[in-house]
Amino acid sequence: xxxxxxxxxxxxxxxxxxxxxxxxxxxxxxxxxxxxxxxxxxxxxxxxxxxxxxxxxxxxxxxx
Amino acid sequence: xxxxxxxxxxxxxxxxxxxxxxxxxxxxxxxxxxxxxxxxxxxxxxxxxxxxxxxxxxxxxxxxxxxxxxxxxxxxxxxxxxxxxxxxxxxxxxxxxxxxxxxxxxxxxxxxxxxxxxxxxxxxxxxxxxxxxxxxxxxxxxxxxxxxxxxxxxxxxxxxxxxxxxxxxxxxxxxxxxxxxxxxxxxxxxxxxxxxxxxxxxxxxxxxxxxxxxxxxxxxxxx
Amino acid sequence: xxxxxxxxxxxxxxxxxxxxxxxxxxxxxxxxxxxxxxxxxxxxxxxxxxxxxxxxxxxxxxxxxxxxxxxxxxxxxxxxxxxxxxxxxxxxxxxxxxxxxxxxxxxxxxxxxxxxxxxxxxxxxxxxxxxxxxxxxxxxxxxxxxxxxxxxxxxxxxxxxxxxxxxxxxxxxxxxxxxxxxxxxxxxxxxxxxxxxxxxxxxxxxxxxxxxxxxxxxxxxxxxxxxxxxxxxxxxxxxxxxxxxxxxxxxxxxxxx
Amino acid sequence: xxxxxxxxxxxxxxxxxxxxxxxxxxxxxxxxxxxxxxxxxxxxxxxxxxxxxxxxxxxxxxxxxxxxxxxxxxxxxxxxxxxxxxxxxxxxxxxxxxxxxxxxxxxxxxxxxxxxxxxxxxxxxxxxxxxxxxxxxxxxxxxxxxxxxxxxxxxxxxxxxxxxxxxxxxxxxxxxxxxxxxxxxxxxxxxxxxxxxxxxxxxxxxxxxx
Numbered sequence: 001x002x003x004x005x006x007x008x009x010x011x012x013x014x015x016x017x018x019x020x021x022x023x024x025x026x027x028x029x030x031x032x033x034x035x036x037x038x039x040x041x042x043x044x045x046x047x048x049x050x051x052x053x054x055x056x057x058x059x060x061x062x063x064x
Numbered sequence: 065x066x067x068x069x070x071x072x073x074x075x076x077x078x079x080x081x082x083x084x085x086x087x088x089x090x091x092x093x094x095x096x097x098x099x100x101x102x103x104x105x106x107x108x109x110x111x112x113x114x115x116x117x118x119x120x121x122x123x124x125x126x127x128x129x130x131x132x133x134x135x136x137x138x139x140x141x142x143x144x145x146x147x148x149x150x151x152x153x154x155x156x157x158x159x160x161x162x163x164x165x166x167x168x169x170x171x172x173x174x175x176x177x178x179x180x181x182x183x184x185x186x187x188x189x190x191x192x193x194x195x196x197x198x199x200x201x202x203x204x205x206x207x208x209x210x211x212x213x214x215x216x217x218x219x220x221x222x223x224x225x226x227x228x229x230x231x232x233x234x235x236x237x238x239x240x241x242x243x244x245x246x247x248x249x250x251x252x253x254x255x256x257x258x259x260x261x262x263x264x265x266x267x268x269x270x271x272x273x274x275x276x277x278x279x280x281x282x283x284x285x286x287x
Numbered sequence: 288x289x290x291x292x293x294x295x296x297x298x299x300x301x302x303x304x305x306x307x308x309x310x311x312x313x314x315x316x317x318x319x320x321x322x323x324x325x326x327x328x329x330x331x332x333x334x335x336x337x338x339x340x341x342x343x344x345x346x347x348x349x350x351x352x353x354x355x356x357x358x359x360x361x362x363x364x365x366x367x368x369x370x371x372x373x374x375x376x377x378x379x380x381x382x383x384x385x386x387x388x389x390x391x392x393x394x395x396x397x398x399x400x401x402x403x404x405x406x407x408x409x410x411x412x413x414x415x416x417x418x419x420x421x422x423x424x425x426x427x428x429x430x431x432x433x434x435x436x437x438x439x440x441x442x443x444x445x446x447x448x449x450x451x452x453x454x455x456x457x458x459x460x461x462x463x464x465x466x467x468x469x470x471x472x473x474x475x476x477x478x479x480x481x482x483x484x485x486x487x488x489x490x491x492x493x494x495x496x497x498x499x500x501x502x503x504x505x506x507x508x509x510x511x512x513x514x515x516x517x518x519x520x521x522x523x524x525x526x527x528x529x530x531x532x533x534x535x536x537x538x539x540x541x542x543x544x
Numbered sequence: 545x546x547x548x549x550x551x552x553x554x555x556x557x558x559x560x561x562x563x564x565x566x567x568x569x570x571x572x573x574x575x576x577x578x579x580x581x582x583x584x585x586x587x588x589x590x591x592x593x594x595x596x597x598x599x600x601x602x603x604x605x606x607x608x609x610x611x612x613x614x615x616x617x618x619x620x621x622x623x624x625x626x627x628x629x630x631x632x633x634x635x636x637x638x639x640x641x642x643x644x645x646x647x648x649x650x651x652x653x654x655x656x657x658x659x660x661x662x663x664x665x666x667x668x669x670x671x672x673x674x675x676x677x678x679x680x681x682x683x684x685x686x687x688x689x690x691x692x693x694x695x696x697x698x699x700x701x702x703x704x705x706x707x708x709x710x711x712x713x714x715x716x717x718x719x720x721x722x723x724x725x726x727x728x729x730x731x732x733x734x735x736x737x738x739x740x741x742x743x744x745x746x747x748x749x750x751x752x753x754x
Contacts, residue, residue, distance in 0.1 A: 001339050001496070002339065003339055004338060004339060004340070004342060005338065011337070011338055014349075014351070015347060016413075017347055017348040017349040017351075017413050020349050020412060021337070021348060021349060021351050023409055024352045024355055024356075024405070024406045024409045025333070025337070027402070027405055028359070028405075028406065031398050031402055032515075035394075035511075035515045036514070036515060038519075039391075039515070039518035039521065039522040040518060040522075042519075042522035042526075043518070043521060043522040046522060046526045046529070047525060049529070050534060050535065050538045051539075053529065054538055071646075075646060078638070079635065079637055082671075138635075141631070142631050142633055142634060142635060142636065143631025143632055143633040143634075144635065146594075146627075146629055146631070146633070147627070147633045147647070149598075150597045150598055150599055150622060150625070150627055152619045152623045212457070212458075212461055213458075216441060216457060216458060217441075219445075223444075226444055229436065229440055230437040230458060232433065233430045233433040233434050233437065233465075234465050236430055236469055237465070237468045237469055237471075237472035240472045240473070240475070240476045265468070272464065276457060276460070276461055280454065280457045283378070283453040283457065284453050284454045284457075286594060287450050287560070287600075447560065447561055448561050449561050528562075530562065
């Protein structure tokens, strides 16, 4: 197994195919990152919501 | 159990007969949109002939789609669907009866009117018989598959557009083999092959779609 | 039709296994390791595929897109089956967790299908000179995307979460029956219209040096898929189970620590 | 089995989107009984009717017909019940007569007599879209005269009908229970029949927070 390009710059250019390959890579990585961030954000929002809920009921229970 | 089938078949045919104007609209749509094609593309008969099989099939598909959302809608609104759900018979049989009625008032008239469109779009003479055969079988498949979508969306207020979104991908095999039947006949090949596959699809759809539609009605129409 | 919703008491163990709480806690323990594994596999595969795998004789470097396109297509299709099976389990055994998994699988699958289409299009430009060709694989992928969108749209069209779940589960099942038919039809249609053009991928004839990184990428995508599915399902569990004591306890525990 | 009630409902619960709709329901209905379901709006009266008629599946609890779970005698049970819901199931494009012929397909009773009894004599061959809402309701009520069903479920049967209609319906109901049938109905109105048992249902605590 050997590195196929002379240097990193060559790897970026990929004999003219670079733009295609790297667009595919970038978009893929971006969407995959989104697939991770989205549920994490959802989870955080849900936790915050529930915490507020719990606090509210605790407060109203304390009053009565 | 079969009585549920014929009873609903007869009732839906009677209902369609009473509302003839409404029932005819898919057919009128089919004819009218097809006249837009020469206006939009070309009046040249050679080029029209080339695309005629595909155009006629796409139009038939759209016309069927247009009427599919009414399959269960009026029954849902006036409460007869709820009565149907609690009737003791097997739900799939009345559903199949309704689908058959739907085909008889949409697919069948389309099939019978298609030679007219063939003429208008200068379909080569060899194409007529295969076109009618494939439309007869294919539109039945479309009604059956569409019934599942109609059942799923019946309780939604704006189900019509969603319905087309749901069933369109499921329609693809039918349109592929439907237009291929006509095309192979025009190109001088045997057209029994694709037609037989359409027939096989119809058999599978008759077996599965009423059950799926019945399940969908039972699980999602009443909440 | 009662068989659809009937279940016998002997299945109760199954319900316990399918408890959202159990799922939440177990996946919580697995997630760090799985994420690490996914990251390692994807990183290795990507560097290997982009930098070290030999060039394709005909397509040159553009062929390297295969390391994203094929795994994404793979998971897009597998994801549909996962979604449909989860939906079926939900319908048959009325299992809430199963519906949550199904609901989570839909957006992931749709995104992966879109990725498969996008990478396919970008790959097509240097290979065929055009972004879009009605190639059998790409057309099938497009239909798969429509199927995913249908399930997503149906899910959110219902006001009631439950009705949406049931409806999209049925649709997913109908789609599952249809997918092989659709794929076969499109294949047949393609050979009818365009006999023998360049085939994008021919895995059996692939050189091992090219194939090994692909295998690593496929494994990496599988791990990634599981991680994403777990994350989506966990968020859904919190939303749906917010009234239960265990979720409240969990929230209190997190805010204290 | 003379001692088993016609209908018995045990620990019935129904969840909609993880929220219980009503407090647990335990209820028995004997032959010859009229049970009036009472409860505020949103208490789940219609939901209960739909559960009892199997249009919805309960989350937990059992419904038994003549001592047997309705899951085991589904065909028998569904053949023995009659349900009138909010929407009467009357087809607008059909005439009153055709509607009745369709709705009571397996009955031998005369359609003309039934129509006459609900005050629609002579309206039999008029399409229903030419009739008023109250008259639609009457067409549906005419079913009651033509059915052999033992157990009637009537969801708000008095909606949109006039005084005569009300007294007709009340007569119909007392005849039915005298003949050994049973009726479960939901209405806010007090009935002019003796021996109506009231059963109150209330929304579940889950519903109040919303």
